[in-house]
Amino acid sequence: MDIKAATAADLAPISKLHDAAFGTPHEGRLVADLTHSDLAVLSLVARENGTIVGHILFSPLVIDVDDDTVMGLALAPLAVLPPHQNRGIGTALTRAGLVAAVQHDWQAVIVLGHPSYYSRFGFSATLAQGFESPFAGPYLMALELIPGALSGRKGKIIYPPPFTALAAGEPQNAL
Ligand SMILES: CC(C)(COP(=O)(O)OP(=O)(O)OC[C@H]1O[C@@H](n2cnc3c(N)ncnc32)[C@H](O)[C@@H]1OP(=O)(O)O)[C@@H](O)C(=O)NCCC(=O)NCCS
Numbered sequence: 001m002d003i004k005a006a007t008a009a010d011l012a013p014i015s016k017l018h019d020a021a022f023g024t025p026h027e028g029r030l031v032a033d034l035t036h037s038d039l040a041v042l043s044l045v046a047r048e049n050g051t052i053v054g055h056i057l058f059s060p061l062v063i064d065v066d067d068d069t070v071m072g073l074a075l076a077p078l079a080v081l082p083p084h085q086n087r088g089i090g091t092a093l094t095r096a097g098l099v100a101a102v103q104h105d106w107q108a109v110i111v112l113g114h115p116s117y118y119s120r121f122g123f124s125a126t127l128a129q130g131f132e133s134p135f136a137g138p139y140l141m142a143l144e145l146i147p148g149a150l151s152g153r154k155g156k157i158i159y160p161p162p163f164t165a166l167a168a169g170e171p172q173n174a175l
Contacts, residue, residue: 006043021079033162056093065155075111130154
């Protein structure tokens with residue numbers, strides 16, 4: 001398995017991958033919307049024998065804290081093709097994405113997902129609790145890439161427009 005930056009030619013297979021993994025069109029559409037809005041700042045694919053078997057996307061979001069602005073990333077979506085799940089591909093994509101995010105000086109990452117999965121990477125629901133968000137709740141988690149970026153602070157997470165439809169009532173359990 002190798003992990004590389006996604007190219008424009010990968011968009012169609014990536015959307016199909018998310019449709020298959022999530023069983024809904026929402027995540028594939030989110031990927032397309034973020035890509036067409038130039039918001040897919042970090043998009044990685046995992047390939048095996050030339051086939052894309054996993055994908056992770058990070059897009060910029062703003063976290064207003066006190067009188068400061070934290071430059072964060074939304075991790076969404078992440079998916080692995082069903083026959084390839086539970087073999088470490090999602091973990092490898094997430095770790096590679098977080099390493100690249102640190103290298104590019106992003107300060108924090110926000111994810112909406114299952115705590116038992118994302119806690120292994122250091123994401124914390126407690127850390128996200130002080131921040132207003134349309135996705136607030138036990139599945140909203142934060143990870144600091146720079147110590148002190150979020151801890152002990154309160155504020156608001158401002159998502160880019162492609163997330164608005166999801167926040168407006170479409171399923172939120174699978175980002
Ligand atoms: C969730 C997903 C990205 C994980 O990728 P993966 O390559 O299958 O998982 P990995 O091999 O890296 O990790 C396996 C671990 O993840 C856990 N896991 C798998 N799917 C999970 C899920 N939906 N929620 C919580 N934990 C999950 C497994 O139980 C296993 O746990 P363990 O290490 O304690 O035994 C992948 O299963 C997937 O695409 N699922 C459908 C889409 C989805 O739900 N995406 C959102 C993630 S919250």
